[in-house]
Amino acid sequence: xxxxxxxxxxxxxxxxxxxxxxxxxxxxxxxxxxxxxxxxxxxxxxxxxxxxxxxxxxxxxxxxxxxxxxxxxxxxxxxxxxxxxxxxxxxxxxxxxxxxxxxxxxxxxxxxxxxxxxxxxxxxxxxxxxxxxxxxxxxxxxxxxxxxxxxxxxxxxxxxxxxx
Amino acid sequence: xxxxxxxxxxxxxxxxxxxxxxxxxxxxxxxxxxxxxxxxxxxxxxxxxxxxxxxxxxxxxxxxxxxxxxxxxxxxxxxxxxxxxxxxxxxxxxxxxxxxxxxxxxxxxxxxxxxxxxxxxxxxxxxxxxxxxxxxxxxxxxxxxxxxxxxxxxxxxxxxxxxx
Amino acid sequence: xxxxxxxxxxxxxxxxxxxxxxxxxxxxxxxxxxxxxxxxxxxxxxxxxxxxxxxxxxxxxxxxxxxxxxxxxxxxxxxxxxxxxxxxxxxxxxxxxxxxxxxxxxxxxxxxxxxxxxxxxxxxxxxxxxxxxxxxxxxxxxxxxxxxxxxxxxxxxxxxxxxx
Amino acid sequence: xxxxxxxxxxxxxxxxxxxxxxxxxxxxxxxxxxxxxxxxxxxxxxxxxxxxxxxxxxxxxxxxxxxxxxxxxxxxxxxxxxxxxxxxxxxxxxxxxxxxxxxxxxxxxxxxxxxxxxxxxxxxxxxxxxxxxxxxxxxxxxxxxxxxxxxxxxxxxxxxxxxx
Numbered sequence: 001x002x003x004x005x006x007x008x009x010x011x012x013x014x015x016x017x018x019x020x021x022x023x024x025x026x027x028x029x030x031x032x033x034x035x036x037x038x039x040x041x042x043x044x045x046x047x048x049x050x051x052x053x054x055x056x057x058x059x060x061x062x063x064x065x066x067x068x069x070x071x072x073x074x075x076x077x078x079x080x081x082x083x084x085x086x087x088x089x090x091x092x093x094x095x096x097x098x099x100x101x102x103x104x105x106x107x108x109x110x111x112x113x114x115x116x117x118x119x120x121x122x123x124x125x126x127x128x129x130x131x132x133x134x135x136x137x138x139x140x141x142x143x144x145x146x147x148x149x150x151x152x153x154x155x156x157x158x159x160x161x162x163x164x
Numbered sequence: 165x166x167x168x169x170x171x172x173x174x175x176x177x178x179x180x181x182x183x184x185x186x187x188x189x190x191x192x193x194x195x196x197x198x199x200x201x202x203x204x205x206x207x208x209x210x211x212x213x214x215x216x217x218x219x220x221x222x223x224x225x226x227x228x229x230x231x232x233x234x235x236x237x238x239x240x241x242x243x244x245x246x247x248x249x250x251x252x253x254x255x256x257x258x259x260x261x262x263x264x265x266x267x268x269x270x271x272x273x274x275x276x277x278x279x280x281x282x283x284x285x286x287x288x289x290x291x292x293x294x295x296x297x298x299x300x301x302x303x304x305x306x307x308x309x310x311x312x313x314x315x316x317x318x319x320x321x322x323x324x325x326x327x328x
Numbered sequence: 329x330x331x332x333x334x335x336x337x338x339x340x341x342x343x344x345x346x347x348x349x350x351x352x353x354x355x356x357x358x359x360x361x362x363x364x365x366x367x368x369x370x371x372x373x374x375x376x377x378x379x380x381x382x383x384x385x386x387x388x389x390x391x392x393x394x395x396x397x398x399x400x401x402x403x404x405x406x407x408x409x410x411x412x413x414x415x416x417x418x419x420x421x422x423x424x425x426x427x428x429x430x431x432x433x434x435x436x437x438x439x440x441x442x443x444x445x446x447x448x449x450x451x452x453x454x455x456x457x458x459x460x461x462x463x464x465x466x467x468x469x470x471x472x473x474x475x476x477x478x479x480x481x482x483x484x485x486x487x488x489x490x491x492x
Numbered sequence: 493x494x495x496x497x498x499x500x501x502x503x504x505x506x507x508x509x510x511x512x513x514x515x516x517x518x519x520x521x522x523x524x525x526x527x528x529x530x531x532x533x534x535x536x537x538x539x540x541x542x543x544x545x546x547x548x549x550x551x552x553x554x555x556x557x558x559x560x561x562x563x564x565x566x567x568x569x570x571x572x573x574x575x576x577x578x579x580x581x582x583x584x585x586x587x588x589x590x591x592x593x594x595x596x597x598x599x600x601x602x603x604x605x606x607x608x609x610x611x612x613x614x615x616x617x618x619x620x621x622x623x624x625x626x627x628x629x630x631x632x633x634x635x636x637x638x639x640x641x642x643x644x645x646x647x648x649x650x651x652x653x654x655x656x
Contacts, residue, residue, distance in 0.1 A: 036406060061389075061406050067422060067577070078364060078389050078406055080423050083577050085559070086278055087254040094395060095408050106304070110277035114250055117270035140270070200570060225553075225570050231413070231586060242528060242553050242570055244587050249395070249411050258559060259572050414606055415582040434609035434632070441602035442578055468598070 004059075005158050007151075008038045008096025010089075010112070011045025012105035019103045019126060020048045025147040026100065026125075027052020027060070033155060036061065038095040040088065041072050041079055045102050050075035063088050063095070090114050097121075097158035100150050101141070104128040116140045121157030125150050169322050171315075172202045172260025174253075174276070175209025176269035183267045184212045186289060189311040190264065191216020191224070197319060200225065202259040204252065205236050205243055209266050214239035227252050227259070254278055261285075261322035264314050265305070268292040280304045285321030289314050333486050335479075336366045336424025338417075338440070339373025340433035347431045347454060348376045353475040354428065354453075355380020355388070361483060364389065366423040368416065369400050369407055373430050378403035391416050391423070418442055425449075425486035428478050429469070432456040444468045449485030453478050497650050499643075500530045500588030502581075502604070503537025504597035511595045512540045514617060517639040518592065519544020519552070525647060528553065530587040532580065533564050533571055537594050542567035555580050555587070582606055589613075589650035592642050593633070596620040608632045613649030617642050 007030055011023060027049040030037050037053045039046040041062020050060040054075040062076040067083035082088040089107060093099055093114045098121040101112050115122045122141035142157065144150045171194055175187060191213040194201050201217045203210040205226020214224040218239040226240040231247035246252040253271060257263060257278045262285040265276050279286045286305035306321065308314045335358055339351060355377040358365050365381045367374040369390020378388040382403040390404040395411035410416040417435060421427055421442045426449040429440050443450045450469035470485065472478045499522055503515060519541040522529050529545045531538040533554020542552040546567040554568040559575035574580040581599060585591055585606045590613040593604050600619065607614045614633035636642045
């Protein structure tokens with residue numbers, strides 16, 4: 001697995017149905033590209049991306065906030081019970097060569113912010129906007145319109161990031 | 165120090181001058197109210213709030229991202245070298261009964277998001293806006309216009325939070 | 329991978345040759361038993377157990393102390409750059425349903441102590457003794473003489489632990 | 493507080509009475525020497541050292557394993573609810589310029605091992621012995637017979653450590 005590309009996928013535990021479908025497709029496409037998927041290991045977007053990757057025999061890692069594995073979704077290759085609570089969000093971010101955010105929640109926003117802080121490429125699919133006092137959009141990241149665009153952008157950015 | 169109120173203050177390491185002044189005043193007012201201030205321990209807003217609190221003999225804790233104390237600002241009562249990098253942002257947030265954010269940066273945004281995720285009161289002084297796909301402001305938190313308003317709001321919210 | 333058994337293997341980065349061989353055999357046997365191996369991801373015992381598991385197409389997770397993957401040994405299925413330094417030892421321990429320690433070092437001892445503190449089964453193969461003020465051996469854990477005994481003891485203890 | 497010396501004190505939550513008394517005396521002496529005391533914030537040795545330091549108006553920091561402050565002993569100047577469980581042991585160790593261990597428990601042993609791993613000075617007062625396969629004592633650290641000796645050794649070692 002040396003030289004594998006790791007893509008972290010973050011998103012809410014209770015997404016709308018169309019984003020769950022998007023995340024499942026994202027998981028399939030990342031597995032097809034032989035990327036290792038890292039997520040928070042729980043339900044919603046985390047479950048959907050793991051389910052898609054598992055359908056295509058991809059490797060999916062779940063970094064759980066709890067100390068046990070009972071909360072893990074059933075599609076993970078590996079579940080790590082960190083016991084760190086929301087601090088594990090930072091580990092999810094650190095584990096990716098690029099981060100894809102689908103939809104939004106405060107947990108997701110913390111991960112996007114940590115990724116931008118760390119200089120990691122961030123791909124946003126139907127996620128939030130951040131505007132400054134003048135109303136200017138300063139969200140950062142690369143906005144995309146589909147799972148296929150998200151995967152293409154993440155892999156290109158991750159590759160660029162690795163070879164710098 | 166039993167029953168002390170802890171207020172976490174977050175903000176960028178390179179703020180504009182008027183926000184540095186705001187944070188210094190904030191530190192003074194928090195110390196006058198006998199609140200314990202928790203911050204990230206480095207420069208900018210972190211230094212300013214520590215400086216203000218130190219002027220009034222307040223207690224200020226700095227949770228540093230590094231493994232040594234060389235990066236600490238000189239106004240801290242206690243400096244803890246966590247060695248956790250940006251994951252220490254989560255510890256800063258967890259340590260407060262309420263969180264005051266001054267100005268904005270990605271590190272600050274991660275702290276605001278983690279605080280909102282944890283259900284902690286968040287007070288925003290010249291910080292960012294987050295808007296959803298419809299353009300609606302969903303930033304969360306309580307917006308204030310001055311250090312005095314920030315302290316009053318933080319202490320009221322912290323007290324309410326503690327007695328629930 | 330639901331219901332997989334996770335075995336954490338801990339040991340020094342610079343072991344004597346016969347312990348490297350023991351750890352490689354341990355990796356093979358754990359993979360043959362379909363256990364997921366968790367280790368610290370670096371060299372020495374960590375590399376040896378990963379090498380053995382990889383020979384038998386097992387799954388091996390490395391939880392690295394650093395923020396990048398350059399320090400990872402080449403036999404890991406998944407490498408997680410935690411950036412936590414030696415605090416990641418606690419994550420290695422938490423990730424196992426049982427812990428096998430081979431040889432000794434201060435890092436290894438911290439992991440054995442954390443595992444005993446957490447009530448996890450600990451299997452010791454040529455590891456250390458701890459004696460109290462009276463000279464009584466209070467090391468804790470189950471002592472074994474070979475990799476095969478270590479695997480049998482770890483799987484039995486992990487299973488017992490899971491079904492309690 | 494710039495240039496303050498930080499001494500971490502570790503020991504079990506349920507010590508025998510004479511060790512509780514030793515730890516209280518240790519807290520008094522460390523406060524008299526203007527050292528900042530860092531501990532795990534709970535009962536037993538952690539409470540005793542905090543009580544002693546508080547009697548002499550010293551500064552004591554408690555790094556709690558839990559997410560709230562309800563478990564803190566009442567003698568802390570500052571209590572930080574890390575929510576990291578036993579991983580906070582590593583933070584207690586990192587925060588000291590030297591570490592004093594009183595008595596023994598698995599949590600204490602993990603802290604002694606992490607400190608030795610990090611190259612920190614470790615002072616042992618009625619703590620454990622570690623012997624290798626040949627029966628040789630390889631505990632590491634400096635053994636002392638009284639709180640006064642412990643403080644003198646810790647301050648000397650911390651000072652030596654800082655000026656290297």
